[in-house]
Amino acid sequence: MHDHTVTLPVAAWGQTTTLDLSFPEDWTVTCCRMAGHDAPGLSDDQIRAALASPLSTPRLSEMARGKKRVAILFDDLTRPTPAYRVVPFVLEELRRGGINDDQVRFIAAIGTHAPMPRSELVKKLGEDIVERFPVYNHNIYDNVAEVGVTSYGTPVFINREAASCDLKVGIGGILPYGQKHVYNGGGKIILPGISGIETIVDYHVKVYERIKDFSFDPRVVEGIPPYRVNLEEAARLAELDMKVDLVQNNRKEVVGLFAGDFIQTHRTGSQWARCIYTTPVAPPSDVVILNSYPKEDQPLVGLWVAIQSVKPGGDIVIFSHSTNGIAHVHYLFGRFGDGFGGPGWSPGRHFQAAEARRVIFCSPYLSKADMDNYSPERVTFCKSWNEVRTLLERERNGQTSVAIYPYGALQTV
Numbered sequence: 001m002h003d004h005t006v007t008l009p010v011a012a013w014g015q016t017t018t019l020d021l022s023f024p025e026d027w028t029v030t031c032c033r034m035a036g037h038d039a040p041g042l043s044d045d046q047i048r049a050a051l052a053s054p055l056s057t058p059r060l061s062e063m064a065r066g067k068k069r070v071a072i073l074f075d076d077l078t079r080p081t082p083a084y085r086v087v088p089f090v091l092e093e094l095r096r097g098g099i100n101d102d103q104v105r106f107i108a109a110i111g112t113h114a115p116m117p118r119s120e121l122v123k124k125l126g127e128d129i130v131e132r133f134p135v136y137n138h139n140i141y142d143n144v145a146e147v148g149v150t151s152y153g154t155p156v157f158i159n160r161e162a163a164s165c166d167l168k169v170g171i172g173g174i175l176p177y178g179q180k181h182v183y184n185g186g187g188k189i190i191l192p193g194i195s196g197i198e199t200i201v202d203y204h205v206k207v208y209e210r211i212k213d214f215s216f217d218p219r220v221v222e223g224i225p226p227y228r229v230n231l232e233e234a235a236r237l238a239e240l241d242m243k244v245d246l247v248q249n250n251r252k253e254v255v256g257l258f259a260g261d262f263i264q265t266h267r268t269g270s271q272w273a274r275c276i277y278t279t280p281v282a283p284p285s286d287v288v289i290l291n292s293y294p295k296e297d298q299p300l301v302g303l304w305v306a307i308q309s310v311k312p313g314g315d316i317v318i319f320s321h322s323t324n325g326i327a328h329v330h331y332l333f334g335r336f337g338d339g340f341g342g343p344g345w346s347p348g349r350h351f352q353a354a355e356a357r358r359v360i361f362c363s364p365y366l367s368k369a370d371m372d373n374y375s376p377e378r379v380t381f382c383k384s385w386n387e388v389r390t391l392l393e394r395e396r397n398g399q400t401s402v403a404i405y406p407y408g409a410l411q412t413v
Contacts (some may be wrong), residue, residue, distance in 0.1 A: 008406050010321035012252065012294035013077050013123050019319070021289070021385050021404075024393065029402045030283065032248070032319060033310075033413050036231035036276030041253030047089050051244070055260030055268060060090065065166060071165040073109045073240075075173070077120050078328050080294035080409070081173035081246055084126040085254050090244065090369055099167075106135040107162055107169070109193030110232065112200060112267030112342070115139075140331060142230025144196035148237035151219060152207050152230045157196030158238045160372050170243045170262065174269040175413040176277055178304055185245045185272055186266025187235030192332075200332060201343045203230060235262055245269040247276055250407045252294055275281055282309040282403030286288070286390060288356075289317045289402065290320055295409030296322035299361070300351055307354035309403040314358045317388055320363045327370045335373060353378065362368040362388050 006029060010019045023029050042050070047380045052059055064070070072090065074083045089163070093106065106125065115137040121130050127134070138159045145163040147156050163166055170189035177184045192200045211226055219229050245265040247256030255276060258269040282288070289308040292299035299320040306316045315389050320326050327334070335341040353359050362373075371381055382388045392400070405411050 002298055004029065006404055006406075008291045008404075009084055009250065009293050010296075010319065011119075011289070012080050012296055014321065014323060016321065019321070019385065020343045022277065022389070023402060024400075027397060027400045027402055028284070029404065031404045031406060032279050032282050032411070033406065034277050035262045036242040036255060037250050039249045039255040039276055041249065041251075041255060042257060044089070045255055046255070047086055048379045049094070050257040051089055051093055051259050054242065055258060056262045056266035057242055058167065059258070060093040063241055064094050064099045066101065067097075067099065067167040069165040070099055070104045070167045071092060072104060072106045072170070072225050073162065073168065073170040073194060074106060074124060075189065075193065076108055076110045076113055076116055077124060078113055079175065079184075079296065080248065080252050081171065082201045082248065082252050082254060083124050083171045084129070086171060086244060086246065086257065087125060087129055096116065101132060105161065105165075106133055107159055107194060108135065108258060109389060111192035111195070112140060112197075112330055112332040113394065116334075120409075126180075127323045138142050138197070139198060140197040147239075150230050150233040150237070152226070152233070153210060154202045154207055154230055154234060155198055156191070156234045156237045157197045159194035159273065161248035162194050162238070168241050170240055171246075172243065173246045173248065174256075174258075174273040175268070176273075176301070176380045178301055181270070181274055182410060183270040184267070185395050186262045187240065188241065188277075190235040190238045190240055190354060191231040197331070197343070199234070203227070203234070204332060205344050232263055245275040247408070249276065250410065274308060274412070277412045278403065278411050279305070279413055281413050283401070284311045285309050285401040285403040286311055286314045286396065287317065287402045288406045289313065289319070290408040291319045291406050292409055293319075293321070293406070293407045296320045298326035298409075299326055302405065303351060303353065304407055305408055305411050305413055307352075307356065308413050310354060310356045312355035313357045314355075315358050315360060315392065316353055316393055317362060320361065321361075323365050325365045326361055326372045327361050327369045329375065335369070360388055360391065
């Protein structure tokens with residue numbers, strides 16, 4: 001008998017690019033690719049054209065005329081957004097509007113995540129940008145300015161440097177967000193991106209207590225949930241002038257660019273993302289493999305996709321090849337001691353894996369602190385595919401069905 005092999009992309013921001021998974025010959029393997037798997041990346045001219053035709057705003061070069069200080073906001077490495085691909089063209093637009101390099105600064109919209117060292121800033125923006133422009137990390141605990149209060153009662157504090165600028169441009173991605181056809185992007189570059197801790201805690205925790213008894217909320221239209229309306233009000237108070245939202249293929253190439261008003265880029269970009277990221281569901285399978293690429297710092301994001309295919313009593317295997325381990329630093333929901341954590345942390349937090357018997361985390365970068373966050377009755381940890389395969393074969397005889405989602409952080413069903 002001979003094995004057969006499936007190759008997965010791994011380490012979105014690292015050096016390794018692929019991982020080979022070999023399976024026994026009598027195992028049936030279904031690889032579930034998203035609709036936009038082979039979508040071609042945009043050319044330079046197509047990127048320029050998209051920026052020149054924004055949604056519901058003037059062209060960026062027109063908005064830039066007469067402005068003094070420009071802030072360009074960008075997301076961190078927990079998001080696979082290839083900001084480096086579009087930053088040069090955003091700068092072209094600004095120069096067309098009379099903006100010089102010394103009027104521009106970049107701000108990492110990291111929200112409650114860890115600050116980005118220079119090495120990460122270079123991966124996200126490119127060496128040239130980090131050398132030519134000041135690039136600042138956002139600090140949720142200090143140097144914030146109050147810009148108003150949303151109709152939901154959320155006080156809005158944003159990065160002081162960004163608040164001092166009279167032109168604000170955000171660059172981010174349209175990505176699935178743990179539910180069917182729900183996507184990140186748009187105004188989230190402001191909240192939580194560059195918001196203060198008081199704003200973030202209210203938005204993520206406190207506001208839900210205030211609205212839980214609402215039977216009808218007139219602010220919610222077209223099926224947009226209250227949390228999205230709240231963050232968009234915050235982004236409007238922060239005066240986010242233009243958002244550039246990107247949709248990407250399995251190779252992290254930009255296949256869709258939506259520039260303009262952040263609400264319009266989110267809505268329009270989400271429709272395009274649906275066409276790209278939607279994936280046929282595999283038949284019910286004994287083993288479901290979820291590769292968390294290219295969002296490997298938050299490997300549970302795609303779990304809801306995996307549970308669509310697992311048989312009752314089956315196993316879900318999650319791969320993460322981030323050198324940060326399986327839990328990125330998170331100052332809101334993270335754990336920082338034996339019995340305490342950030343303002344949103346609580347003991348006994350767990351995730352739902354439907355009728356799966358077990359979840360197997362496979363990462364070469366395990367840590368005791370990460371593993372202690374999960375119940376050993378439901379979660380097993382391995383460092384290599386060989387370990388995982390040995391574990392799976394030990395408990396199964398003969399034919400076994402396997403479903404693979406090769407870039408689960410981008411896939412939706």
